[in-house]
Amino acid sequence: MRKRGLAVLMAAVLGTTLAACGNTPDSKTTKAPENTVKTTEERTTEDGNDKTSEAGGQEGELSLRFSWWGGDARHEATLKAIEVYEKANPGIKIEPEYSSFSGYYEKLVTQLASGNAPDIFQVDQGWVAELYARGDAFADFSDYKDSIDLAQIPESMMTDYCTIDGQVMVLPFGYNGTVFLYNKTLLADWCDAEGNLEVKTWDDFLEIGKALHEKDPESYMTTAVTDGYLRYILKPMLEQITGKIDVQDDFTLGFGPEELAKAYDSFMKIFTEQVSQPYEEAVLYDSMQNNPLWLNGKIGGIFLFFSNIDTEIAGLDYDYGVTAMPMFQDAKVSGQECCPSLMVAINKNIDGAHKKAAAEFLDWFINSEEASLILGTVRGVPGSASALEALEKNGMLSDLMSQGIKISNDTLSLKNGAYELNASVKAVFVEYMEKVIYGVSSPEDAAQGMTEDLESVLAELGKK
């Protein structure tokens, strides 16, 4: 009897301790009140019938966990949209789980592996193929055609990025393309009377950059963060040389060491000829908004996704223009990334009622005018035709962004390979790019080493 009493006491102590370790309501990743939370695991044990009353805290309430990453603007807009949806659909409770990008992928993979992933989750285009191959994580949207209008997504985007093995695994929140956003005030000497900048080739780009730096040694033609140097300059140069996707979907490379060495030679000119801010200085800033040269109007322009134009020039008092990516004289394709910016999936391992409710919510979230007007471009320029139309009709796309969309759409580009932005693949690209920039490796040695390492990473990925 005494033992039992102690056991009860111990259990109480443990319960209290563990509860104390749990998330506080103030923690960054918000969770709904405990009485409304039911884990995915618990739901999957149900028989798949609509037992919605059990899933929510209140009678008849169905709750859906929705996770995404982003900055404050995206969080605020999404929370507001959720509030509006919940008001219009009293039986549905959306539990937001949001954070910054850092650590999101690691957390999502762990959740998927442990069967505790959210019902709806935002994913990056570069993760889709791997998560599909490894985890079989995505529900097929085409099973919920009655709940969500898939026709609003352009067909090419559906085929290239959303469909795997005939199943619609993900949908795009937004789409993006690379453009060059330039500071007309700083580059006035090189712009025509209308303020248009003529940079058709990389030679034009280098020439203007050199002249600019000579005129004002504090100024540079461009700058970027590590990811930007890779995705907006080095990789496009490589694709312009080969005319192929760098990392093909059959786990082979679209380039050889000679072509890569050639790309490195051209890429390095932006540093050796002082066209770019020195790499070791530029990459210490997490974003353009922290880079004093950009803020002080000392940077000619930056390569970026057109969706980010308004964010990057927010609060700056200069005159800006947009133009297409420079290309090599004989290049056939631009190498710009023209792809969905952020994607969304429904967890495969939840019951039918939750999947259907998730599809209905996403239909409203992605396609409706009401949601589009709340969300604006916080997830990029909408991938859905109806949402894009709503933004255009209400004048919610800036002139620069509209120009960016047009320029990007008019530029010939290849689709992003399924594994091109895979985290392990990207890590190899970054490692060797830095070796060349810092002079640790010659372009030729780096090209050889990188090709070998990429082949070994791709072989590993291909095994799955």
Added chain:
Amino acid sequence: MYKKDKYLGYCFIAPWLLGFLVLTLYPFVVSFVYSFTDYDMFKMQFAGLQNYIDIFTKDKIFMGSLGKTLLYTAVSVPLKLLVALLVAMMLNKLKRGRAVYYTIFYLPSILGSSVALAVLWKYVFKKDGLLNLLLGAVGISGANWLGDPNLVLYVMMLLPLWQMGAPMVLFLAALKNVPVDLTEAARIDGARPFQVFKSITLPMISPIIFFNAIMQTIEIIQIFTPAYLITKGGPVKQTYLYSLYLYDTAFRDLRIGYASALSWILFAVIITFTLVFFALSKKWVYYGDEK
């Protein structure tokens, strides 16, 4: 009565015990099993010793990362102990306000997981950070501390110094226990302060130096936060410390089996260092019971 106390004891340690079993012992055992598998969080396949063989024969990053980590540890640990000892000696001399200084020096050690310190470090050592601003004010053009591959690791080595609270407290306790009669007798015999320190203080506190050296080596060899938060291992992998490599292998590349093998190799390295420390300790640690 004794029995009752025993159960009550278990009751008190129950939260810790559960935490130890679930969060330490279980991962410890399981990671050993995983290290012999090819496991990506979704599928698992037995791989025998392949992970270990690959680490020593094919892995291009392993040796560099381990080397950087050992260098980091070899410089940071003595430096941290030296600063902790100096601060403890100063505090020991204080007649008034000891508690205030004690708190001030200990404070950085309780800032959670050193995340705040790492972020602060970044803002101090950036090209346009606080340090270069101060240097600029006196006409010195500061280096690019975090962007220069030749400097960055050394800058990061200074970070653990902020968190010398724990060894400092132990040193302070040890210094208080140095018998005053010995030091006074030495002084009367004409010993200079440095001689007193070298021949009396140091031997008397040597068990604590030994303990601190082992604990700090174990802690610093596993250091993760500064490399992850300040430099992400760059530039050119100069700060790609072992724990960060292990983390990337597990959670970015999803090679849990391989990462587990890496973690067991680190464990073996730590055990080896500890055994070597113990073996060497016989030569310089004074416990007072030597003949």
